Amino acid sequence: MAKLTKSFHRALWAFHINSGSCNGCDIEIVAALTPRYDVERFGIKLVGSPRHADVLLVTGPVTRKMAKEVRRVYEQTPDPKVVIGVGVCGMSGCVFYESYNLVGPLSEIIPVDVWVPGCPARPEAIIQGVTKAWEKLESLRGKK
Amino acid sequence: MGLDFFLFSILFVFLTMGLGLVVALFIRGIDRKLTAHMQARIGPPLRQPFLDIGKLFGKDTIIPENSIPWLYNLAPIACFASAATLLFYIPLGSLDSVLAGRGDLVLLTYLLLLPSLALTLGGFASGSPYATVGAQREMVTMVSYEFPIIIGVVALAWQMTMLFPFDPNLYAFSLSAFSAHLVWAEVGLFGWVGLALILFVFLLVTTGELAKVPFDVGEAETEIAGGLLAEYSGRNLALFYLGDCIKAVAMGGIIVAIFFPFNLSPLLSISGLQANAVDLLFFFVKIIIVLFFSLMLIRVGVARLKINQVVDVQWFTFSLICIVGLLLVWVDPWLSPVLGILGG
Numbered sequence: 001m002a003k004l005t006k007s008f009h010r011a012l013w014a015f016h017i018n019s020g021s022c023n024g025c026d027i028e029i030v031a032a033l034t035p036r037y038d039v040e041r042f043g044i045k046l047v048g049s050p051r052h053a054d055v056l057l058v059t060g061p062v063t064r065k066m067a068k069e070v071r072r073v074y075e076q077t078p079d080p081k082v083v084i085g086v087g088v089c090g091m092s093g094c095v096f097y098e099s100y101n102l103v104g105p106l107s108e109i110i111p112v113d114v115w116v117p118g119c120p121a122r123p124e125a126i127i128q129g130v131t132k133a134w135e136k137l138e139s140l141r142g143k144k
Numbered sequence: 145m146g147l148d149f150f151l152f153s154i155l156f157v158f159l160t161m162g163l164g165l166v167v168a169l170f171i172r173g174i175d176r177k178l179t180a181h182m183q184a185r186i187g188p189p190l191r192q193p194f195l196d197i198g199k200l201f202g203k204d205t206i207i208p209e210n211s212i213p214w215l216y217n218l219a220p221i222a223c224f225a226s227a228a229t230l231l232f233y234i235p236l237g238s239l240d241s242v243l244a245g246r247g248d249l250v251l252l253t254y255l256l257l258l259p260s261l262a263l264t265l266g267g268f269a270s271g272s273p274y275a276t277v278g279a280q281r282e283m284v285t286m287v288s289y290e291f292p293i294i295i296g297v298v299a300l301a302w303q304m305t306m307l308f309p310f311d312p313n314l315y316a317f318s319l320s321a322f323s324a325h326l327v328w329a330e331v332g333l334f335g336w337v338g339l340a341l342i343l344f345v346f347l348l349v350t351t352g353e354l355a356k357v358p359f360d361v362g363e364a365e366t367e368i369a370g371g372l373l374a375e376y377s378g379r380n381l382a383l384f385y386l387g388d389c390i391k392a393v394a395m396g397g398i399i400v401a402i403f404f405p406f407n408l409s410p411l412l413s414i415s416g417l418q419a420n421a422v423d424l425l426f427f428f429v430k431i432i433i434v435l436f437f438s439l440m441l442i443r444v445g446v447a448r449l450k451i452n453q454v455v456d457v458q459w460f461t462f463s464l465i466c467i468v469g470l471l472l473v474w475v476d477p478w479l480s481p482v483l484g485i486l487g488g
Contacts, residue, residue, distance in 0.1 A: 007198035038185040040176075043192050048365030049274075051206060051377040054199070078204035078377040 008054070008080070009134045011043040015053030015077065019070050019106070021060025022095075024120035025087035029057055032123040039127060050076040055133065057126075058112075061089040061096045062104040074110040080140075082133045083110055086126060088117045095119070157232065164231040167428055168389035169193040174432060175392075175440055182444045193389065197382050205378030210271030219266025220376070220383035226258035227387040230394035235323045235401055236424050248318040249297050252398060253290075256353060259387050260286050263372050266384075270375035278371020281361045281451050288455045289352040289359075292462035296342040299470040300402060303327060303335070306477070319398065323405040334479050338472030343403050345462045345469070350395045350438040352458060354388065357443040359458075361451045392439065396431035399438075404430055 018026055032039050033046060047053055050073045062070055074083070088094045090106035106112055113136055116129035173190040180187020207213050233247055233255070247255075260282060267279030304321055327339055352359035363371045373384060408426045409419035449457065 007195040008202060011192065011195040011199040035184045038180070038187070040180060040188050041186045043188050043195055047370065048368075049370040049374045051375055052370065052373070052381060054203070076206075078206050080203070 009137045012054045012082075012130065012133070013045055013047045013052055014055040014057050015047055015050045015073070016057045016059070017070055017073055019058055019060040019066040019090075020063035020102075021087065021089060025059040025089075025118075028118075028120045028123055029059070029086060029126060032126050037123045037127065039130070042130070044130065051078065053077050054081055055130070056081065056083045056110075057086050058083060058090060058106055058110075059086045061093045061099070061102045062106055062109050064101050064103050067103045067109050070106075070109050080137075082113045082137065084114045084116060084126075084129050084133060085112045086116045086121050086129070088119050088121075091115060091117060160231055160236070161228060163236075164228065164390060164393065165386065168386070168393045169197065171393060171396075171428075171432060171435065172389045175435065178436065178440050179444055182440070193385075197385060200382035200385065201379055203378040205380055206375075208271060208375050211375065212269040212271070215265060215269035216375075217380065219262045219269060220380040220387070223259045223262035223266070223387040224383045224390075226255060226262060227390040227394065230255050231390065231397075233319060234394060234397040235319055235405075236427055239420055239424065249301060249322075249398075249402075252319070253293055253297055256293075256391070256395065256398075257286065257290065259391050260353075260355070262387075263384065266376070266380075267372035272375045274368045274370070274374040275372055277368050278363060278374065281364075282355065282372055284451060285352060285355065285359060285361060285454055285458075288458035289349050289462075292345050292458060292466045293349055293353075295463060295466040295470055296346055299338065299342055299466070299473045300327065302470075303330065303473055306330075319401045322402045326405060327402065331473065331476050332479070332481070333476075334472045335476030338469040338476065339403070341465050341469035341472070343399070345466050346399055346403075347434070347438040348442075349458070349462060350399070350435075351442055352454070353395055354392050354439065356439055358446045358449045359454050360448060361454055364448065392435060393431060396434045396438075397427075399434050400427065400430045404434075406430075 016026065016029055029046075031037065044055075050056070054077075056074065056077060058070065060066075074081075085091065085106050089096065090104060090112070093099065093102055093104055096102060103109070114129045114132045116125050118125050121129075170190065170193075172193040173188070176192060177187045177190060207216060230252065233252055264279045264282050264286070267275040267282065300322070304325070304327075328336060331339065351357075355361075355363055361371075363373060365371075368374070373381060376384060406426075407419075407423045409415065409423050412419075412422065414422065
């Protein structure tokens with residue numbers, strides 16, 4: 001059903017999930033939308049509902065309470081979709097490493113396409129993560 | 145009405161529709177670009193809305209388990225169709241509209257309500273608490289903006305019936321009549337002030353009609369996750385997006401047709417097809433200027449109001465201004481000549 005059209009990667013709408021982050025990466029995602037970086041010039045915008053989203057920006061090490069919600073939001077997002085893990089927390093737990101209430105890393109909860117490491121990830125790095133997602137989408141389109 | 149007329153009408157309908165769609169999306173692109181520039185950003189390219197629509201049609205369309213599927217799927221189509229119908233009533237520059245003479249300003253105010261009504265139905269049918277809250281807010285907004293609009297329409301219609309008394313063959317307050325007779329030229333000083341007040345309210349009510357900041361309480365992305373549209377995805381969302389873009393053009397077109405029905409061709413002394421093309425372009429430029437003041441400038445300048453503030457502003461402030469406008473238009477035939485005698 002879902003098709004990867006040519007306009008797809010020029011109009012990525014992002015939904016942001018905070019899975020127990022310290023708010024550092026969340027601020028950096030907002031910084032990417034400000035006049036200084038302005039990702040809207042690539043057609044990227046932040047949406048309020050996962051039903052509208054093409055990209056899931058997941059920040060934070062996944063806490064026990066949030067694991068179910070992260071999985072649910074992933075399932076609520078219509079195909080085709082890309083998951084970008086923002087911040088090093090989702091990869092290893094970072095400063096929360098081996099904390100009693102973590103069930104991460106993120107890739108054990110949902111399939112992650114692109115990692116953007118950093119504590120917090122810089123806006124430039126987040127934009128580069130999105131371009132990596134484009135490359136992935138283009139290679140997927142090539143296969144079909 | 146022969147077959148020729150019928151075929152011509154159908155052709156004209158498709159042309160209007162196609163042109164309306166392209167122009168509506170293009171104007172949305174200009175809207176986003178100008179907004180970005182006002183915020184010292186670069187902004188998306190002008191063709192961004194086309195890309196958005198192309199992408200949305202390629203996405204999966206999810207129908208939630210809690211929804212009422214037939215109503216949930218019908219609402220976007222109803223929204224798009226009723227918004228598109230609006231286009232057929234608006235005179236395009238010096239060309240008359242497709243349905244000229246088959247409806248007037250009063251019908252248009254009802255047609256303007258239909259896309260919002262479809263949105264509300266879709267919100268209730270999607271079975272999400274966010275969408276339900278959004279739908280209830282949208283209903284309250286609808287009730288509140290309808291009152292100032294209808295007062296303004298009454299004032300304008302009354303002015304027009306004064307020009308053509310007791311002639312049942314003339315569609316006194318169809319949009320074509322407004323385009324043919326400049327309202328500003330038919331009134332004196334008092335009427336002029338009254339009309340200016342009504343124009344001011346119409347510009348501001350457009351924002352509420354299109355559910356944009358500061359009146360976008362029904363969608364309110366940051367507090368109720370897209371509200372009415374929270375559950376919509378893929379094709380259904382694309383149809384709502386298109387309906388919204390077309391409604392913006394239609395609302396701008398109505399204001400232009402009533403208050404600024406000027407054409408360029410008499411000034412440039414050209415005629416025929418060229419004149420129609422020039423007038424059409426000029427018409428769209430006028431729509432962009434109207435929407436610049438009623439949508440973009442306001443959206444950049446202010447934040448979202450609370451729902452009780454929306455009702456307060458629209459019921460009391462806008463209605464009061466509109467009633468003053470109506471009274472000024474009403475007393476104009478008696479008072480303006482007196483003023484003329486006193487002045488000179």
